[in-house]
Amino acid sequence: MATTADEHHPGGAPAHPAGPGGEHPGHEFTFIVNGQEQHVREPRVSFEGVVRFAFPQPPSPQTVFTVSYRDAQSHPSQGDLFPGEAVTIKQQGTVFDVFPTGKS
Amino acid sequence: MSSQLVSRSHDLQRLVDEGYGVRIQGGHLLLEHIPYLESDGTVAHGVLISELNVSGDETQPPSPHTAHFTGIPHEGPGREMDLIIHSVVDQEMVGGLRVRTYLSSKPPSGQYSDYYAKMTQYAKVISAPARAVDETATARTHAPVIVDEGPFRYIDSASGRAGTAALADRLAGGPVAIIGLGGTGSYILDQVAKTPVPQIHLWDADVFHAHNAFRAPGAASLEQLNAAPRKVDYLAEIYARMHRGLIPHPVYVDAANVAELTGMSFVFIAMDASPVKQVIIHALQSAQTPFIDVGVGLAVRGDRLAGMARVTSGFPGRHEHLEKAITYVDEGENEYDRNIQVAELNMLNAALAVIRWKKYAGFYADGVGEAHSTYTVAGNMLTSSFGQS
Numbered sequence: 001m002a003t004t005a006d007e008h009h010p011g012g013a014p015a016h017p018a019g020p021g022g023e024h025p026g027h028e029f030t031f032i033v034n035g036q037e038q039h040v041r042e043p044r045v046s047f048e049g050v051v052r053f054a055f056p057q058p059p060s061p062q063t064v065f066t067v068s069y070r071d072a073q074s075h076p077s078q079g080d081l082f083p084g085e086a087v088t089i090k091q092q093g094t095v096f097d098v099f100p101t102g103k104s
Numbered sequence: 105m106s107s108q109l110v111s112r113s114h115d116l117q118r119l120v121d122e123g124y125g126v127r128i129q130g131g132h133l134l135l136e137h138i139p140y141l142e143s144d145g146t147v148a149h150g151v152l153i154s155e156l157n158v159s160g161d162e163t164q165p166p167s168p169h170t171a172h173f174t175g176i177p178h179e180g181p182g183r184e185m186d187l188i189i190h191s192v193v194d195q196e197m198v199g200g201l202r203v204r205t206y207l208s209s210k211p212p213s214g215q216y217s218d219y220y221a222k223m224t225q226y227a228k229v230i231s232a233p234a235r236a237v238d239e240t241a242t243a244r245t246h247a248p249v250i251v252d253e254g255p256f257r258y259i260d261s262a263s264g265r266a267g268t269a270a271l272a273d274r275l276a277g278g279p280v281a282i283i284g285l286g287g288t289g290s291y292i293l294d295q296v297a298k299t300p301v302p303q304i305h306l307w308d309a310d311v312f313h314a315h316n317a318f319r320a321p322g323a324a325s326l327e328q329l330n331a332a333p334r335k336v337d338y339l340a341e342i343y344a345r346m347h348r349g350l351i352p353h354p355v356y357v358d359a360a361n362v363a364e365l366t367g368m369s370f371v372f373i374a375m376d377a378s379p380v381k382q383v384i385i386h387a388l389q390s391a392q393t394p395f396i397d398v399g400v401g402l403a404v405r406g407d408r409l410a411g412m413a414r415v416t417s418g419f420p421g422r423h424e425h426l427e428k429a430i431t432y433v434d435e436g437e438n439e440y441d442r443n444i445q446v447a448e449l450n451m452l453n454a455a456l457a458v459i460r461w462k463k464y465a466g467f468y469a470d471g472v473g474e475a476h477s478t479y480t481v482a483g484n485m486l487t488s489s490f491g492q493s
Binding site for chain 2: 063
């Protein structure tokens with residue numbers, strides 16, 4: 001269940017002594033989409049998946065959302081995410097923002 | 105205004121009164137038709153060019169004491185005027201004029217008191233040998249004063265003082281259009297109006313309301329709001345105080361009139377997402393017209409606002425990313441939309457777009473060449489995507 005999360009983690013990933021994220025397929029990966037904590041079992045998170053977390057009932061199937069991420073396992077660890085793309089997240093601490101950016 | 109610069113500056117007025125061909129162009133003072141001797145001893149005419157130090161519409165003391173000339177003045181056949189020629193050069197200076205000599209004639213006091221003293225001293229020295237050959241040769245032709253300050257109503261002394269006038273000229277390539285004069289479009293105008301683009305076309309049919317005043321540069325008065333002006337007319341009137349090239353179009357751009365964007369050297373699209381935006385972008389792609397589309401998105405997160413600002417560029421030959429980056433769905437039709445916008449995010453979105461345009465035009469250094477960039481408020485993060493350096 002999604003809960004409100006504090007975005008102000010200390011820089012980088014929280015400590016996880018067993019190794020970097022991605023080495024424990026049985027573990028959940030915890031990340032944040034638009035301020036809400038989310039969990040997945042696999043570390044690859046797609047643009048489409050992030051949008052579904054942010055907008056479970058999309059306002060319109062044609063909306064092209066603007067997605068940015070930071071503190072990811074992927075290199076680069078931050079940037080923009082586009083339809084058809086995915087990033088590898090850390091076990092904890094990767095943050096996504098998802099907005100329709102159509103206002104002027 | 106520049107025409108007042110002459111009348112309010114006693115030194116320039118005196119040059120005009122005595123019949124010198126005064127021209128003010130690109131932040132420089134020019135004296136035209138100065139007779140001089142060519143190397144073969146014949147009389148020719150050249151243009152004397154000086155920096156022009158102004159404050160408002162009055163001249164200040166000249167600095168430095170040097171000047172440029174479009175010819176190589178001679179004392180006599182085969183003898184260059186070594187007394188004042190610092191160096192022979194070949195460079196484009198202002199208004200397409202090519203200068204051939206850099207002149208230095210320092211007065212005993214070290215500095216000329218005004219532009220009359222400076223310009224007449226150089227003119228007298230340069231033309232003396234020519235007048236010895238032809239006593240009718242004169243710089244005092246009583247030609248009309250020409251004040252050519254490009255699109256500005258007063259001299260761009262900011263670029264002149266900083267020595268960036270030649271860079272600013274790169275922005276003057278052609279007319280620019282801004283489609284949508286809401287929060288972001290009005291701040292784009294605020295920046296573009298300070299560049300020497302020849303024309304700025306403003307497209308929007310909306311009326312300027314109180315809520316717009318809180319997302320636009322400057323401060324509208326209650327009287328102005330009560331008059332319910334169109335956004336384009338309200339803004340054109342303000343920025344016409346500074347820039348001569350404002351052209352308001354109080355209509356929306358759509359399929360019927362999108363062809364009117366033909367001939368624009370650059371287009372800023374600062375309108376809300378809509379199917380019409382797609383029509384405009386397709387037309388600009390077909391015409392190979394470079395453009396930037398901007399947009400912000402804001403939403404309540406907990407008890408705060410979160411959001412993003414986006415700048416997406418469509419440069420000729422680089423359009424593949426557009427369908428992944430720009431939405432054409434009118435969010436106003438869905439439940440999520442509360443049309444939250446805040447002035448500084450519109451302003452930031454506008455500034456990022458104008459910086460990107462200036463990089464494209466060769467004004468700013470560009471090490472990334474991005475075609476898409478976002479600013480995420482909560483993460484304080486600026487991204488660059490689809491780079492091509």
